[in-house]
């Protein structure tokens with residue numbers, strides 16, 4: 001399985017929960033209070049509620065529905081609020097995926113050798129933003145190539161999240177000025193408008 005870029009490190013600070021898509025899999029990506037990043041199946045093992053609606057409680061993610069807690073280390077259920085004295089069996093756990101961070105980008109993959117790190121981004125580039133476009137990767141690449149951005153080097157990473165939707169992560173020359181970054185952000189919106197039109 002391939003590592004997929006699902007967002008920027010700065011968009012998922014401690015205590016934040018985010019929904020992501022990885023090779024057609026609905027996933028929840030979240031960061032505990034101490035900073036542990038996790039990526040799981042976006043489905044509560046209890047009754048199937050989307051865990052991306054849940055809340056971070058210290059080192060646990062709590063489901064919105066009945067409040068069951070799942071621990072950042074391994075996704076095992078750590079608390080069932082309606083039975084607070086019960087130690088939940090280890091078999092109640094979320095389905096965990098591999099997650100990693102590299103140069104400010106969060107990567108997730110569904111399976112594969114834990115030794116294989118996510119791809120490093122090219123030296124000298126910084127993550128600029130991550131956003132969704134209602135189009136396929138090929139159409140976005142074509143639209144971006146037809147509208148060259150002159151002020152600074154840009155590079156795009158793609159994560160196909162549905163047959164007609166793609167998450168685009170934009171990297172920019174680390175030396176780019178704040179004005180160039182603003183221009184690049186506008187360029188992203190222009191490309192999106194034109195590709196989606």
Ligand code: FES
Pocket residue numbers: 044045046047048049063064065066067068
């Ligand atoms: S569905 Fe998540 S705690 Fe019940």
